[in-house]
Amino acid sequence: MATFFLMIIYLAFISLGLPDSLLGTAWPIMQSDYDAPLETAGVIFMIIAGSTIVSSLISGKVLARYGTGKITLVSCILTAGALFGFALSPSLIWLILCAIPLGIGGGAVDSGLNNYVAAHYKAHHMSWLHCFWGVGATLGPMIMAPFITGQEAWRQGYMTVAGIQFGLVIVLFVTLPLWKRAPQGGSASSQEASIGAAAETAEGEIALSQPKKPLQVKGVKLALATFLFYCAVEATMGLWGSSFLVNVKDMTAAAAAQWVSLFYAGITIGRFITGFITFKLTNRMLIRVGQMMTLAGAVLMILPLPTSFALAGFMIVGLGLAPIFPCMLHETPERFGKKHAGSIMGFQMAFAYTGSTFMPPLLGFIAAYATIGIFPSYIVICALAMLLFSERLNGMMKKRQELKQSHPNTVAS
Secondary structure (H helix, E strand, C coil), X not given: CHHHHHHHHHHHHHHHHHHHHHHHHHHHHHHHHHCCCCCHHHHHHHHHHHHHHHHHHHHHHHHHHHCHHHHHHHHHHHHHHHXXXXXXXXXXXXXXXXXXXXXXXXXXXXXXXXXXXXXXXXXXXXXXXXHHHHHHHHHHHHHHHHHCXXXXXXXXXXXXXXXXXXXXXXXXXXXXXXXXXXXXXXXXXXXXXHHHHHHHHHHHHHHHCCCCCHHHCCCHHHHHHHHHHHHHHHHHHHHHHHHHHHHCCCCCHHHHHHHHHHHHHXXXXXXXXXXXXXXXXXXXXXXXHHHHHHHHHHHHHHCCXXXXXXXXXHHHHHHHHCXXXXXXXXXXXXXXXXXXXXXXXXXXHHHHHHHHHHHHXXXXXXXXXXXXXXXXXXXXXXXXXXXXXXXXXXXXXXHHXXXXXXXXXXXXX
């Protein structure tokens, strides 16, 4: 039963990643069909991301009332319907309206399934879960690519992905009664579960007896900035990468879509490999290596070299981004202590969504008054900012560790 439900959850996360890369891939053709300004894609993307934030913030209460199975089913219906709406949209207004349920559905699925895996499965499954999101994000441009060679053919691509989502809706509907029968607590013994629950209760009581001020913990603001610029790089690459390759590198829309797909493939493959490398390297080392690779790939795109070097840069940026997000999340309790970890985790996710929501549209607005050729420079700036904030945080953590070793009774916070 546990394996069966894990397969459904992985399938749902693939479907969650599918729509994320469609807009950026199809926009060079959609822009022409709608006769819209370049920056309009940024507005639509911002509405989707903003709706995701709202959905994520209210998901806790909704999940507690209706359960993960029902919320996942309804969310996938919203997502499939929104994609179907994109395919049939007669104007930009309809695209904007359909962007709202697309974001709401995606945010609810993301929050619900992450919580479900945390409650029912061992911790290592969470890493693989986000790898399967990358599978969906990689397949999105691959599905769209054959359809964007002609006028308005992109609609067939959206229709195809909507059909896949409706297929998942059928699977979720059929298996809905089985969600309540899923094994509780993964494979942990009842004794381990009791001990864990007791420890969590005691820790919670201690935490409640003291005022929580997680933002005052040293280093938190640096971590928040790192999350913001990480998502700025990832989301901007996905949204504007295709437009850059089409308008600056003179590639066809179909070929550009395939290279954007390879960018997401880099993230997916990198996260799969990272799961094994964590046995040999620390999270901090993986974060640093990933950020250096990201910056190197971005620099490769900005240099006046043949197009093949820019394409290699896409793959290198994807591989570099792969370990950063999951490793930063995993480092949270180690960096800031278990007492504040829950609250700080929430702030980190909020800043991550903020980076995804506002940073890609910002490039769109700048490019509208300049040129999309500034795309690689923008990526370099964001990647460099991410690296600098992260290294400053590492320096602060190193000093705190040295202080704790020299003064064992001192607690740095």
